[in-house]
Amino acid sequence: MISNVTTxxxxxxxxxxxVLNMGPQHPSTHGVLRLEVVTDGELVVKAIPxxxxxxxxxxxxxxxxxxxxxIPYVDRLDYLASMNNDLGYAIAVxxxxxxxxxxxxxxxxxxxxxxxxxAELNRIASHLMLLGTFTMDLGAITPxxxxxxxxxxxxxxxxxxxxxxxxYNYIRVGGVSYDFPPGFEKKITDFIDETLExxxxxxxxxxxxxxxxxxxxxxxxxxxxxxxxxxxxxxxxLRGSGVGFDLRKDDPYSVYDRFDFEVAVGDGRYGPIGxxxxxxxxxxxxxDESIKIIRQALEQMPDATEPDEVxxxxxxxxxxxxxxxxxxxxxxxxxxxxxxxxDGSANPxxxxxxxxxxxxxxxxxxxxxxxxxxxxxxxxxxxxxVLGEVDR
Amino acid sequence: MEALATLLAETTGLTGxxxxxxxxxxxxxxxxxxxxxxGVTPLLLVYVERKVSAHVQDRLGPMxxxxxxxxxxxxxxxxLLFKEQxxxxxxxxxxxxxxxxxxxxxxxxxLAALPLGMGITAADLNxxxxxxxxxxxxxxxxxxxxxxxxxxxWSLLGAMRSAAQIVSYEVPxxxxxxxxxxxxxxxxxxxxxxxxxxxxxxxxxxQSPFGFLAFVMLFIAGLAETNRVxxxxxxxxxxxxxxxxxxxxxxxxxFFFMAEYVNMLxxxxxxxxxxxxxxxxxxxxxxxxxxxxWLLAKVAVLMYVIVWLRWVLPRLRxxxxxxxxxxxxxxxxxxxxxxxxxxxxxxxxxxxVFRIVAWAMTGVVVLISIRAxxxxxxxxxxxxELASRAxx
Amino acid sequence: xxTEDIRDRLIEEFGxxxxxxxxQTEIEPEIEIAAGAVLDAAQFLKxxxxxxxxxxxxxxxxxxxxxxxxxxxKPKIDDESEAPPQEAEPEPEPIHQLAVVYHLFSVxxxxxxxxxxxxxxxxxxxxxxIAVWPAADxxxxxxxDMMGIQFDGHxxxxxxxxxxxxxxxxxxxxxxxxxxxxVNDEAILVPKHTTATPEPVAPATADE
Numbered sequence: 001m002i003s004n005v006t007t008x009x010x011x012x013x014x015x016x017x018x019v020l021n022m023g024p025q026h027p028s029t030h031g032v033l034r035l036e037v038v039t040d041g042e043l044v045v046k047a048i049p050x051x052x053x054x055x056x057x058x059x060x061x062x063x064x065x066x067x068x069x070x071i072p073y074v075d076r077l078d079y080l081a082s083m084n085n086d087l088g089y090a091i092a093v094x095x096x097x098x099x100x101x102x103x104x105x106x107x108x109x110x111x112x113x114x115x116x117x118x119a120e121l122n123r124i125a126s127h128l129m130l131l132g133t134f135t136m137d138l139g140a141i142t143p144x145x146x147x148x149x150x151x152x153x154x155x156x157x158x159x160x161x162x163x164x165x166x167x168y169n170y171i172r173v174g175g176v177s178y179d180f181p182p183g184f185e186k187k188i189t190d191f192i193d194e195t196l197e198x199x200x201x202x203x204x205x206x207x208x209x210x211x212x213x214x215x216x217x218x219x220x221x222x223x224x225x226x227x228x229x230x231x232x233x234x235x236x237x238l239r240g241s242g243v244g245f246d247l248r249k250d251d252p253y254s255v256y257d258r259f260d261f262e263v264a265v266g267d268g269r270y271g272p273i274g275x276x277x278x279x280x281x282x283x284x285x286x287x288d289e290s291i292k293i294i295r296q297a298l299e300q301m302p303d304a305t306e307p308d309e310v311x312x313x314x315x316x317x318x319x320x321x322x323x324x325x326x327x328x329x330x331x332x333x334x335x336x337x338x339x340x341x342x343d344g345s346a347n348p349x350x351x352x353x354x355x356x357x358x359x360x361x362x363x364x365x366x367x368x369x370x371x372x373x374x375x376x377x378x379x380x381x382x383x384x385x386v387l388g389e390v391d392r
Numbered sequence: 393m394e395a396l397a398t399l400l401a402e403t404t405g406l407t408g409x410x411x412x413x414x415x416x417x418x419x420x421x422x423x424x425x426x427x428x429x430x431g432v433t434p435l436l437l438v439y440v441e442r443k444v445s446a447h448v449q450d451r452l453g454p455m456x457x458x459x460x461x462x463x464x465x466x467x468x469x470x471x472l473l474f475k476e477q478x479x480x481x482x483x484x485x486x487x488x489x490x491x492x493x494x495x496x497x498x499x500x501x502x503l504a505a506l507p508l509g510m511g512i513t514a515a516d517l518n519x520x521x522x523x524x525x526x527x528x529x530x531x532x533x534x535x536x537x538x539x540x541x542x543x544x545x546w547s548l549l550g551a552m553r554s555a556a557q558i559v560s561y562e563v564p565x566x567x568x569x570x571x572x573x574x575x576x577x578x579x580x581x582x583x584x585x586x587x588x589x590x591x592x593x594x595x596x597x598x599q600s601p602f603g604f605l606a607f608v609m610l611f612i613a614g615l616a617e618t619n620r621v622x623x624x625x626x627x628x629x630x631x632x633x634x635x636x637x638x639x640x641x642x643x644x645x646x647f648f649f650m651a652e653y654v655n656m657l658x659x660x661x662x663x664x665x666x667x668x669x670x671x672x673x674x675x676x677x678x679x680x681x682x683x684x685x686w687l688l689a690k691v692a693v694l695m696y697v698i699v700w701l702r703w704v705l706p707r708l709r710x711x712x713x714x715x716x717x718x719x720x721x722x723x724x725x726x727x728x729x730x731x732x733x734x735x736x737x738x739x740x741x742x743x744x745v746f747r748i749v750a751w752a753m754t755g756v757v758v759l760i761s762i763r764a765x766x767x768x769x770x771x772x773x774x775x776x777e778l779a780s781r782a783x784x
Numbered sequence: 785x786x787t788e789d790i791r792d793r794l795i796e797e798f799g800x801x802x803x804x805x806x807x808q809t810e811i812e813p814e815i816e817i818a819a820g821a822v823l824d825a826a827q828f829l830k831x832x833x834x835x836x837x838x839x840x841x842x843x844x845x846x847x848x849x850x851x852x853x854x855x856x857x858k859p860k861i862d863d864e865s866e867a868p869p870q871e872a873e874p875e876p877e878p879i880h881q882l883a884v885v886y887h888l889f890s891v892x893x894x895x896x897x898x899x900x901x902x903x904x905x906x907x908x909x910x911x912x913x914i915a916v917w918p919a920a921d922x923x924x925x926x927x928x929d930m931m932g933i934q935f936d937g938h939x940x941x942x943x944x945x946x947x948x949x950x951x952x953x954x955x956x957x958x959x960x961x962x963x964x965x966x967v968n969d970e971a972i973l974v975p976k977h978t979t980a981t982p983e984p985v986a987p988a989t990a991d992e
Contacts, residue, residue, distance in 0.1 A: 020545050051944060051945065052943075052944060135706065139621060202767070213706045215708070215709075215712055216706060229891060230918050243891065251894075321811070323811030324814075324846075326885075335841070339844045352845075354842040358922060359922070363918075366918075374625065375709065
């Protein structure tokens with residue numbers, strides 16, 4: 001066991017480090033994560049994350065399935081942002097298929113806009129979840145219920161369009177599975193105008209600029225921008241440290257280059273840049289940016305020119321040419337990459353999901369040195385992990 | 393208690409019974425009433441807490457057991473009574489069993505010196521305040537026993553934090569109490585209340601700006617003494633599961649529970665008696681029903697505020713808590729004691745200045761509190777949204 | 785910079801014994817390098833100002849059981865007339881290899897690169913690039929766990945997703961699931977974990 005016994009030179013008292021186990025079941029590890037915490041009283045010497053409790057062998061399964069039927073598995077990677085996972089995977093396979101004239105897929109504009117709208121709605125839902133659970137870990141229980149109330153509206157919208165509340169199997173390789181039902185666009189805009197924006201203003205009043213919250217979060221878990229890049233952090237973890245890199249702007253995919261939106265970057269207004277509060281605030285601002293994108297997408301979206309247009313480009317069998325690509329998209333948690341290798345058959349030869357949380361969590365051990373146990377919870381909450389993605 | 397004994401002797405008209413018998417009967421009656429208070433207060437408070445938290449979080453709370461859930465806590469109490477009391481195998485059996493008793497006893501004993509109305513006190517001690525402060529400190533021993541005997545590192549951490557917190561906040565609490573003592577000139581709770589008679593402008597919060605400051609400090613220190621948010625780090629669910637009472641179940645857990653709520657009652661009662669005029673009414677003159685309704689009303693308002701704060705604020709980290717206690721509250725309360733002494737020794741013609749300043753400060757804080765309350769505690773369930781969702 | 789230019793820079797620095805051809809040029813170009821040169825190439829790619837690949841986006845492991853072994857590169861001969869007569873090349877035998885693919889990105893120059901290296905399945909040793917990009921820590925542990933590739937120089941190469949006493953490497957094509965799983969208490973140990981962050985290479989500035 002790791003317990004160093006040290007003797008204090010002045011008093012001659014022996015002190016011993018304590019090894020605590022946080023998890024796998026614990027109210028605030030957000031899933032089955034085990035943190036082995038070595039503490040010296042209240043001060044953490046080291047917190048080593050042990051993962052693998054939710055490993056479901058996604059990559060091995062994928063080798064036995066066909067490309068379209070991998071999509072429900074991809075949903076379950078980051079189960080809070082299923083649409084974004086689907087989108088990332090579909091774009092990866094479509095990119096690989098686009099390398100050969102025979103298998104190239106032409107997506108209609110309507111499909112692209114539908115994909116963007118649901119992906120951004122899911123980003124909002126995922127960030128609402130994070131804002132709620134992060135503040136709950138710090139003791140403010142009320143924002144959790146307020147934000148989840150709003151998330152429920154989004155889940156209702158998703159239920160209407162895809163049939164499921166959380167794991168949608170909606171975006172397919174070559175299209176989406178169902179078009180928007182009539183009146184759906186108006187429901188989305190009504191929700192954003194009447195519910196989401198006023199509620200986000202309330203949430204800001206309550207917690208975002210609360211002095212206690214800022215004191216708890218603004219000095220803690222600071223990641224410098226060099227470290228963030230060296231550890232391959234992405235998403236709000238990276239942008240919270242001041243690096244304004246967003247795949248939707250810097251390496252645009254789908255139709256993201258047609259929208260006008262800002263990239264939220266942490267500015268260190270309450271403490272050093274790269275603190276937990278910066279990351280929290282980046283996610284809060286990203287909700288606003290997603291709202292902008294959704295509004296523009298709904299305006300620009302063309303009507304369906306033919307019935308069932310959204311499924312017309314889906315190929316009967318997905319059989320990409322031989323080769324391997326790495327395609328990345330912006331998940332709410334960061335850069336979701338799919339390394340897809342095809343050997344010309346209808347089953348993938350190898351799919352590797354590079355999940356953002358896997359890389360974001362690896363910095364946990366470094367960040368935890370020298371913080372207090374309460375800070376450990378704060379840092380873990382601000383990394384925004386979903387164990388399904390970390391363990392796959 | 394003398395009054396009660398003589399009252400009993402006179403009403404029954406039995407002569408020849410030694411006075412000590414009346415004293416014993418009087419004492420047992422008072423103890424019976426105190427036990428009833430210990431039992432009923434948590435029931436009421438838990439219901440209030442659940443309803444207030446529900447309304448803050450935009451939901452309804454218990455609605456099914458009894459009219460609007462009034463019988464809910466009774467049901468919970470029954471459940472706790474019949475629950476199996478588990479003892480961890482390697483716990484220190486004697487301490488494990490004694491700890492809830494010690495904690496309970498601290499709160500229970502302090503009830504003896506609390507006044508209920510004019511002349512109605514179980515034990516009208518000349519040093520009533522000292523006695524109450526001393527008794528509430530006894531709970532610390534029980535908490536440490538509970539944390540140690542549970543054989544659980546998380547409980548131990550919670551107990552250590554709690555002990556440090558309670559002991560640290562005794563100092564500003566005592567100074568706050570001392571300010572009232574200086575203003576009134578006595579340690580007797582009855583005499584302090586009597587010094588505030590003559591209308592609302594004689595209450596210490598309105599009589600002296602130092603009284604107002606001391607009231608706020610005492611309230612904050614009281615929150616810390618009872619482990620309530622924002623100082624509930626010993627019981628932080630997201631970090632320590634439940635802190636020092638993790639391993640307790642059944643009636644033993646109920647004891648901790650009751651002790652916590654009665655501590656809240658004691659703090660509220662102290663605040664009301666020392667600074668808000670005790671059993672005196674708003675208008676000058678003898679209060680009705682010996683002032684019992686007035687005192688209960690003030691205690692109720694303070695308890696509501698304590699409950700409301702729990703659902704609105706995040707919690708402070710342990711070192712921030714200590715900083716607030718030692719570096720902010722202790723100097724400020726020292727200043728209030730000195731200021732109160734200065735005010736008492738100042739000529740009567742300057743008292744009006746002090747009163748005006750006190751009114752101004754109190755008014756500002758009350759207005760801010762009402763605005764905050766309206767934003768958070770009374771979030772109406774939006775009927776329009778419910779209607780629009782029903783259509784979909 | 786394009787992949788061809790980067791490959792030219794690498795050949796200048798390391799020579800043709802270590803840097804091989806560009807694979808799958810129509811799909812996504814990947815530079816194949818020798819396993820032994822991985823760490824030096826990584827430091828070079830990160831350190832040089834006009835390359836400065838400061839982000840390791842992804843490190844994937846592949847099992848390529850039927851890949852034919854590449855014929856050895858012939859040294860350049862100046863005078864054709866002195867060349868020995870060409871012998872018919874024998875059919876290359878298929879050998880079982882594992883591959884590691886590195887996907888790199890430069891935030892400064894916004895260019896990407898894919899590097900690929902092959903190792904034989906019975907001696908799968910690749911130098912660890914953890915000293916260059918700390919992000920490789922968990923990626924290499926996962927590649928070891930799933931594919932069995934040994935990363936030399938990694939300070940804590942233990943299984944990460946599977947239990948410590950699991951047998952076999954699941955993502956290999958010839959993997960057979962074990963019929964029973966008996967918990968081996970000595971294998972599941974909690975060894976003292978030393979700090980796993982060696983000195984990183986100093987980041988390059990854009991105007992170098």
